[in-house]
Structures are given as C-alpha cells and as structure tokens.
Amino acid sequence: MQAGKMTPFIKTGAIWAFVVLELIFFSVAGEFLSLSDKPFMDLDNMLLLLKQSAPIGIIAMGMTIIMINGNIDLSVGAIFALAAVILLDSMSWAIFAGLGDWVIPVSWALALLTGVVLGAVNGLIVWKTGVDAFIVTLGSMLGFRGLVFMYNGENPTSELNWTLVDFAEAQFLGLHTATWFLAAVTLVIWYVMTRTVHGRNAYAIGNNREAAVNAGIRVGPHMMINFMIIGFLAALSAVVFYSESGSVNPNDGQLYELWVITAVVLGGTKLTGGAGSIIGTLGGVLAIQLLRKGLGHIGADTETVNLVIGLILIAVLFLDRQLNLKGKEELKT
Amino acid sequence: MATLSKQDIGKILARQGILIAFAFFIIGFTLANGRFLSPDNVMGVIRSSAILGVMALGVTFVVISGNLDLSVGSMMSFSTIVVLDLHDKIGPALAIPAMFAMTLCLGAFIGFLVGYLKLNSLIVTLGMLSAIHGLTLTYSGGKNMDIADKDGTWFDVFGQGTALGIPVPILMFLALAALLGIILAKTPFGRKVYAVGGNGTAATFSGIKRARTVFLCYLMSAGCVATAGLIQASRSLGSQNTVGQGLELEVLAAVILGGASLLGGSGTIFKTVIGVLILGFIQNGLLLVGLQFYVQFVVTWIIIILAVWLDIAAKRGKLWSNIA
Numbered sequence: 001m002q003a004g005k006m007t008p009f010i011k012t013g014a015i016w017a018f019v020v021l022e023l024i025f026f027s028v029a030g031e032f033l034s035l036s037d038k039p040f041m042d043l044d045n046m047l048l049l050l051k052q053s054a055p056i057g058i059i060a061m062g063m064t065i066i067m068i069n070g071n072i073d074l075s076v077g078a079i080f081a082l083a084a085v086i087l088l089d090s091m092s093w094a095i096f097a098g099l100g101d102w103v104i105p106v107s108w109a110l111a112l113l114t115g116v117v118l119g120a121v122n123g124l125i126v127w128k129t130g131v132d133a134f135i136v137t138l139g140s141m142l143g144f145r146g147l148v149f150m151y152n153g154e155n156p157t158s159e160l161n162w163t164l165v166d167f168a169e170a171q172f173l174g175l176h177t178a179t180w181f182l183a184a185v186t187l188v189i190w191y192v193m194t195r196t197v198h199g200r201n202a203y204a205i206g207n208n209r210e211a212a213v214n215a216g217i218r219v220g221p222h223m224m225i226n227f228m229i230i231g232f233l234a235a236l237s238a239v240v241f242y243s244e245s246g247s248v249n250p251n252d253g254q255l256y257e258l259w260v261i262t263a264v265v266l267g268g269t270k271l272t273g274g275a276g277s278i279i280g281t282l283g284g285v286l287a288i289q290l291l292r293k294g295l296g297h298i299g300a301d302t303e304t305v306n307l308v309i310g311l312i313l314i315a316v317l318f319l320d321r322q323l324n325l326k327g328k329e330e331l332k333t
Numbered sequence: 334m335a336t337l338s339k340q341d342i343g344k345i346l347a348r349q350g351i352l353i354a355f356a357f358f359i360i361g362f363t364l365a366n367g368r369f370l371s372p373d374n375v376m377g378v379i380r381s382s383a384i385l386g387v388m389a390l391g392v393t394f395v396v397i398s399g400n401l402d403l404s405v406g407s408m409m410s411f412s413t414i415v416v417l418d419l420h421d422k423i424g425p426a427l428a429i430p431a432m433f434a435m436t437l438c439l440g441a442f443i444g445f446l447v448g449y450l451k452l453n454s455l456i457v458t459l460g461m462l463s464a465i466h467g468l469t470l471t472y473s474g475g476k477n478m479d480i481a482d483k484d485g486t487w488f489d490v491f492g493q494g495t496a497l498g499i500p501v502p503i504l505m506f507l508a509l510a511a512l513l514g515i516i517l518a519k520t521p522f523g524r525k526v527y528a529v530g531g532n533g534t535a536a537t538f539s540g541i542k543r544a545r546t547v548f549l550c551y552l553m554s555a556g557c558v559a560t561a562g563l564i565q566a567s568r569s570l571g572s573q574n575t576v577g578q579g580l581e582l583e584v585l586a587a588v589i590l591g592g593a594s595l596l597g598g599s600g601t602i603f604k605t606v607i608g609v610l611i612l613g614f615i616q617n618g619l620l621l622v623g624l625q626f627y628v629q630f631v632v633t634w635i636i637i638i639l640a641v642w643l644d645i646a647a648k649r650g651k652l653w654s655n656i657a
Contacts, residue, residue: 125638127654127656128653128654128656129638129641129642129645129646129653129654130642130645130649130653130654130655130656131638131641131642131645132595132641134455134595135589135595135637135638135641136638138582138585138586138637139586139633139634139635139637139638140634141582142582142586142630142631142633142634142637143630143631143633143634143635144634145630146627146628146629146630146631146633146634147631149625149626149627149630150625150627150628150631153625213657217657218657219656219657220654220656220657223656254579258459258462258463261456261459262459262460262463265456271453271455271456301470301471301475303467303470303471303475304467304471305467306463306464306466306467306470307463307464307466307467307468307471308467309460309463309464309467310460310461310462310463310464310465310466310467311460311464312460313456313459313460313463314446314452314456314457314460314461314464317452317453317456317457317460318446318450318452321450321451321452
C-alpha cells in the first residue's frame with residue numbers, strides 16, 4: 001500500500017529535483033562558459049523564463065487531462081495556429097470596425113471559440129466513430145493545418161493593436177501577463193483534476209475504461225469535454241502569445257505537440273492513462289524551458305537542444321520503467 | 334454458390350471501401366480533367382510518391398509488429414544531409430554505404446530501445462524525432478548542404494535517371510516493394526512479425542524471439558529510410574536540414590490508409606503501396622482540377638478518418654461506436 005502512495009510522490013518530486021539540478025548546473029557552468037556577465041539565476045532572466053514557458057505550458061495542462069484519460073491530441077499545434085489566425089484577422093473585419101478597442105474581447109472570444117469547436121470536432125469523432133484518438137488527431141493535425149493555409153495561403157497574418165501589446169507586455173506584481181495566464185490555468189486545471197468529479201472520472205476512465213462504464217460514467221461525453229478543454233487551452237495559448245507578437249505564420253505551432261507531449265511525459269504522466277499530475281506537468285514544462293535557455297546561456301548551439309531533449313525523454317522513459325518494475329517486485333514480496 | 338446477404342455486402346463495402354472510393358475518385362478526376370490518366374501524369378505521380386512509398390514500406394513492418402515509428406522523417410533528413418556531405422568528401426561510391434551504415438545504426442538504437450528494453454515506441458520515436466533532428470543540425474551546422482559539382486557526378490542516377498524508359502525512383506520503389514512483400518508474406522520472419530504484433534505474449538510462448546523481431550523491423554525501416562534519403566539527395570543534389578520534416582505523419586497516413594491496424598498484426602505491403610498511391614493520386618487530382626494545394630490536407634484528413642472508421646465498423650458490425 002505504501003509503495004502505491006510513495007511512487008507518485010517520488011515521481012512528482014523527481015521532476016522538480018531535476019529542475020533544481022538544471023538551475024544549479026547552468027548557474028555553475030554559466031560562470032565559466034557564458035559570454036555574458038549576468039548570472040543565470042538573474043531575476044529578470046527567471047521572469048522571462050516563466051513568460052516563455054506559458055505557450056507550451058498552457059497547452060500541456062490540457063494534454064495532461066487528455067493523457068490521463070488514455071487519449072492523445074496531436075492537433076494542438078494546428079489548433080494553436082488557426083486560433084491565432086482568427087484572432088489577428090478578425091480584428092480588421094469590417095463588421096467590427098465601429099468597436100474601437102472593444103474589438104479585442106470580441107476577437108479573443110472568436111479565437112477561443114475556434115479552439116473549442118475544433119476540439120469538439122476531435123472529441124465527437126473519437127466518441128462516435130470509436131477510432132483511436134491518435135489516428136483522429138493525426139488526421140486533424142493535417143486537416144486543421146490545411147484550413148490555416150487555405151485561410152491566407154502562405155502569407156503571414158498580421159495585426160498590431162497597441163492596446164493589446166501593452167496589455168500583453170504588462171507586468172503585474174512583477175510577473176508578465178503570460179505568466180499570470182499560465183498560473184491561472186495551472187490552478188484551475190489542478191483544482192478540476194484533484195477536487196472535482198470530472199477529475200476523478202478522468203483518472204477512472206484512464207485506469208480501466210470498462211470499470212468506469214460499469215460505474216455509470218458516460219465516457220463519450222467526458223472525453224469530448226476534455227478535447228474541448230484542450231482546444232480551448234491551445235487557443236488561449238495562441239491568444240496570449242499573439243496578442244504580443246501580432247503576426248502569425250501559417251507554419252507556426254508546428255512541432256508544438258511534440259514539445260507539449262515531452263513536457264507531460266517528463267512530468268510523470270502515463271501514456272496508457274490513469275496516472276499523472278498537473279504539478280508534475282508544470283515541472284516538466286519548466287524543465288524543458290530551463291534546458292532551452294540554459295543551453296543557450298552556456299553557449300551551446302540551439303541545435304543541441306533538440307538532441308538533448310530527445311535523449312532526456314528516452315532516459316526518463318527508461319528510468320520510469322525501472323522504477324515501476326522495482327515497485328511491482330516490492331509488491332510481490 | 335451462396336447468395337450474398339445484405340450484411341455480407343455491407344462487410345465487403347466496408348472492407349474494400351477504400352478501393353471503391355479510390356475508383357470513384359479516379360473516375361471523377363478523369364471526367365474533370367482528361368490528362369489525369371495520361372501515361373505522363375500517372376508516371377509523374379508514382380515518381381513523386383516514390384520517396385514517401387519507400388519509407389512507408391519499412392514503417393509497414395514496424396506497424397504490423399505493433400509499434401510506431403515517428404522518427405522516419407527526421408531520419409530521412411539525416412541520411413540526405415549525410416550522403417550529400419560525404420559525396421564531396423569521400424566520393425559517392427563510399428558515401429552511399431557510409432550513409433547506410435550510419436542510418437542503420439540509428440535504426441538499431443531505436444530497435445534496441447523498443448525491442449530489447451521494451452520501451453514505449455511512441456515516446457521513444459518521438460524522442461528520436463527530436464534527437465535526430467538535433468543531430469542533423471549539429472552535423473551540418475544548420476547550413477544547407479549542396480554538391481559542389483552538380484554536372485560532373487553520376488550520383489544523380491538514383492533520383493533523376495531512367496532505365497528501360499522508367500524513372501529509377503519508381504524501379505527502386507517497386508523492386509523494394511516486391512522484395513519486402515515477399516519477405517513479409519512468404520518467409521518465417523514475416524510470419525513472426527505478424528505473430529508478435531497480433532499477440533505478443535502468445536508469440537513469446539510459442540518460442541518466437543519478440544525482442545529480436547522488433548529490432549529487425551526497426552532495422553528494415555531504417556534501411557528503407559536510407560534508400561529514401563538516397564533518392565531525395567540524388568534528385569535534388571542539395572538539401573535543407575528539414576527536408577523530411579512532417580513526412581513521418583504522411584507515411585503513417587499512407588500505411589493506415591492501406592488498412593494496417595495501429596494495434597499491430599494486420600496489413601500488407603501491397604495494401605501500403607495502394608495507400609501511398611491513393612495519397613499521391615488524390616493530391617495530384619485535386620491540383621489538376623484546379624483546387625488549392627492545401628485542400629489536399631483537408632481531404633487527406635477526411636479520407637484517413639473515413640477509412641479507419643469503415644474498417645473498424647466492419648469489424649464490430651456496427652457503424653457507431655459502443656462508447657457510452
């Protein structure tokens with residue numbers, strides 16, 4: 001019994017230990033290797049790190065629910081891009097011309113709605129056809145990306161609204177707007193997963209779908225809601241990011257699904273479903289961002305980041321399996 | 334002869350649905366544009382599908398053995414860049430085997446992780462997608478790779494040459510398809526691949542070395558990727574670092590379209606070739622009738638979902654899922 005309680009704790013702890021390790025490593029190595037005089041643990045640098053974690057982090061929270069459910073969503077990068085295009089394009093639509101700056105909340109709502117609708121499409125197909133979520137979202141990853149390109153060809157969609165940029169660049173209590181969004185999303189999803197029936201059901205379905213059905217949980221609608229949540233979060237991530245940058249390329253968000261899944265798996269969520277935590281995912285997101293920033297800080301090529309992250313992902317998978325095998329052996333004896 | 338019941342007809346429709354839909358596509362496109370079925374166009378489509386097709390052949394083995402390979406795209410970039418780089422350094426005759434050896438090493442590494450260490454293939458190959466991409470960029474320093482003397486080399490024969498009036502990429506694709514088709518359908522190894530993917534535990538109990546079979550599947554996939562990289566490099570004689578990016582998903586789409594189940598244990602080389610051709614012809618057909626290039630993504634999406642849906646609907650005997 002104790003092993004069962006301890007293992008998740010060790011796993012959530014492990015990713016945070018890794019985060020601390022990275023901080024120490026890059027601080028020390030930075031002393032010798034960095035070209036700049038600034039220490040790695042500089043307050044501004046850390047605040048920037050949190051801000052840069054937001055786009056991946058916000059989506060990763062949704063992916064955690066999806067993966068605890070035993071599903072996966074490969075289309076988040078495409079949803080991110082389409083929501084961004086809608087956000088920036090809708091600001092210059094003629095029907096909103098008279099709104100002035102009130103166009104901002106309208107465009108935000110439209111972008112978020114896009115995300116929810118695309119998520120609902122994924123969820124509905126998974127529910128009604130019974131096709132595996134991997135295939136469904138693999139397909140919609142192509143399809144949604146196609147919609148992005150059909151919208152505006154290969155041209156970037158741009159719209160700079162200074163009120164919006166000021167809002168996105170603002171710092172409240174020291175933290176950037178994007179960081180606040182990440183914090184809020186983390187808090188809300190954490191609450192949902194640990195304190196509500198919906199969260200409990202998510203774990204139950206991921207653990208044993210048959211048993212969940214027998215216990216009277218309506219699996220289909222539950223999964224569809226989760227796909228709508230991740231669609232919403234992918235759009236929210238786009239809203240936060242592009243409010244500041246003001247220009248989106250049709251290829252933006254490509255490979256986001258890989259970064260997000262890497263973060264979630266690093267955070268200890270099982271691909272098979274039934275296990276995982278939001279706090280762990282937050283650790284995974286920070287670990288990846290630290291690695292990206294840290295490698296740059298010590299003067300490594302940005303190219304090595306991909307190499308290192310890929311290998312770390314595999315190493316974590318290996319360690320995780322060893323831990324699990326050990327746990328099982330302990331239970332047997 | 335027994336008469337067909339309504340249910341049987343339904344099953345046949347669902348099983349062969351993809352071929353029937355394909356036939357309708359062809360007829361529709363031909364009516365819309367007479368050039369669609371001209372020999373030139375057909376040859377062009379197969380030729381441009383060859384790279385994707387060669388990769389799909391290897392991935393078919395991996396998928397039948399019950400695993401996934403998402404790393405083929407970045408692995409193809411790697412082999413393309415490596416062979417182009419070595420071409421100028423040690424000459425094409427040595428560059429090709431060296432590139433094959435390096436790519437096979439990557440395949441062996443993945444095969445070791447998935448086969449012998451029994452790690453989840455989705456995550457391993459996802460990690461390798463990123464890792465190999467990093468490796469390629471480190472190797473090339475992020476720069477594009479070009480052959481210095483493009484006119485004075487015989488290296489372009491694999492991508493641009495013709496033999497007996499047929500482009501070499503097509504010949505390579507078909508030859509490889511025939512070879513791998515025979516290996517998969519007619520040899521003990523092929524049967525082992527099906528057994529491991531169909532029911533791994535049962536296969537192990539009947540004395541099949543599961544780890545080794547999976548390992549060999551990844552090795553074959555890497556070999557196919559190296560061949561695809563060779564064709565790509567030879568065709569363009571220069572390349573970006575990201576030439577194969579995203580191809581892993583198109584390859585997987587072709588394999589799934591051919592009817593291989595992601596759960597493993599089913600699929601054939603012939604069906605994969607059909608899947609590759611369907612993707613190629615639809616892409617070409619949509620362009621010929623004057624639609625935007627990007628419409629094909631949306632159409633591919635719909636076709637993949639429909640194909641898989643019909644397949645599992647036929648298996649469960651019901652159109653809609655049993656999910657409450």
